[in-house]
Amino acid sequence: xxxxxxxxxxxxxxxxxxxxxxxxxxxxxxxxxxxxxxxxxxxxxxxxxxxxxxxxxxxxxxxxxxxxxxxxxxxxxxxxxxxxxxxxxxxxxxxxxxxxxxxxxxxxxxxxxxxxxxxxxxxxxxxxxxxxxxxxxxxxxxxxxxxxxxxxxxxxxxxxxxxxxxxxxxxxxxxxxxxxxxxxxxxxxxxxxxxxxxxxxxxxxxxxxxxxxxxxxxxxxxxxxxxxxxxxxxxxxxxxxxxxxxxxxxxxxxxxx
Amino acid sequence: xxxxxxxxxxxxxxxxxxxxxxxxxxxxxxxxxxxxxxxxxxxxxxxxxxxxxxxxxxxxxxxxxxxxxxxxxxxxxxxxxxxxxxxxxxxxxxxxxxxxxxxxxxxxxxxx
Numbered sequence: 001x002x003x004x005x006x007x008x009x010x011x012x013x014x015x016x017x018x019x020x021x022x023x024x025x026x027x028x029x030x031x032x033x034x035x036x037x038x039x040x041x042x043x044x045x046x047x048x049x050x051x052x053x054x055x056x057x058x059x060x061x062x063x064x065x066x067x068x069x070x071x072x073x074x075x076x077x078x079x080x081x082x083x084x085x086x087x088x089x090x091x092x093x094x095x096x097x098x099x100x101x102x103x104x105x106x107x108x109x110x111x112x113x114x115x116x117x118x119x120x121x122x123x124x125x126x127x128x129x130x131x132x133x134x135x136x137x138x139x140x141x142x143x144x145x146x147x148x149x150x151x152x153x154x155x156x157x158x159x160x161x162x163x164x165x166x167x168x169x170x171x172x173x174x175x176x177x178x179x180x181x182x183x184x185x186x187x188x189x190x191x192x193x194x195x196x197x198x199x200x201x202x203x204x205x206x207x208x209x210x211x212x213x214x215x216x217x218x219x220x221x222x223x224x225x226x227x228x229x230x231x232x233x234x235x236x237x238x239x240x241x242x243x244x245x246x247x248x249x250x251x252x253x254x255x256x257x
Numbered sequence: 258x259x260x261x262x263x264x265x266x267x268x269x270x271x272x273x274x275x276x277x278x279x280x281x282x283x284x285x286x287x288x289x290x291x292x293x294x295x296x297x298x299x300x301x302x303x304x305x306x307x308x309x310x311x312x313x314x315x316x317x318x319x320x321x322x323x324x325x326x327x328x329x330x331x332x333x334x335x336x337x338x339x340x341x342x343x344x345x346x347x348x349x350x351x352x353x354x355x356x357x358x359x360x361x362x363x364x365x366x367x368x369x
Binding site: 071 | 262263265266267268269270277278279281283285286288289290291297299301302304305306307308310311312313314315316318319320323325333336337338340343344345350351353354355358361362
């Protein structure tokens with residue numbers, strides 16, 4: 001939906017701007033839940049193949065089908081889970097492995113903090129589910145939806161649910177079919193995530209400042225590996241977190257009026 | 258990746274990851290949704306999502322698998338730009354994502 005210019009004196013009713021706006025905000029809870037699930041469909045599409053890759057890999061490290069499923073169902077931590085596998089296969093202990101995944105997933109703290117002002121007064125059970133299903137993708141989809149003024153706790157729960165389903169389903173397929181599945185990232189499935197990030201970038205860029213800040217973050221993220229080449233070692237898992245903090249801080253100072 | 262991990266280690270990692278990941282996600286939401294945040298902090302937060310997305314796109318497209326890919330011969334870069342354009346005009350995540358994947362496969366197969 002393109003944003004329509006709105007003049008203060010002839011502002012049309014909200015339903016005329018967003019045809020589905022009323023049901024998105026005031027419809028029955030299950031309608032809002034389903035709307036969120038539909039919004040999260042691209043996440044599902046992207047998670048299945050990556051989940052398959054995790055399932056296949058987990059079996060080669062010694063996970064049973066059940067263990068692989070359980071791990072995905074309880075952690076839903078894409079990159080963190082892959083790092084855990086590679087550390088485990090290298091003989092790293094459990095404690096160190098868990099710590100490494102915590103470092104990789106430290107960006108969730110940033111996401112949770114950003115979402116928190118919008119989740120005042122939300123029931124603890126719903127809040128737990130939203131936290132549990134918080135990933136790069138659900139965060140971005142829900143924040144973009146929030147910017148359009150359409151998101152509700154129910155729709156966010158729906159987006160989280162469909163994302164969880166995709167990740168667990170993919171893991172199951174991969175773990176069960178580990179023997180005969182070849183390269184699970186064929187057919188451009190490996191580009192599902194980057195493509196979604198590109199679309200979400202546009203969705204989140206409200207104005208020229210946002211575009212500028214986003215590009216700055218990208219540049220910083222790409223420059224960080226060069227820094228580590230110069231002797232200053234930064235773990236790749238921190239690149240996105242550091243770049244985001246640096247870029248958002250510069251923006252908050254530069255655009256403070 | 259060759260060696261197989263011990264069953265006890267696998268179980269410990271599964272439980273540990275479940276607990277740690279939930280704590281990381283839940284704690285800030287539970288704490289910050291209860292207290293009044295400073296306006297300056299809120300202004301900073303306003304720029305976090307776009308920054309995260311910029312960093313993610315740049316990393317995923319230009320350094321896939323932590324390896325720098327020269328932009329001019331990187332099918333992902335062209336496909337990402339196309340995805341962004343499709344989303345700009347369609348406002349459909351699904352349509353844009355599929356368009357990106359299809360163009361990525363075609364570009365990779367035909368041109369590069």
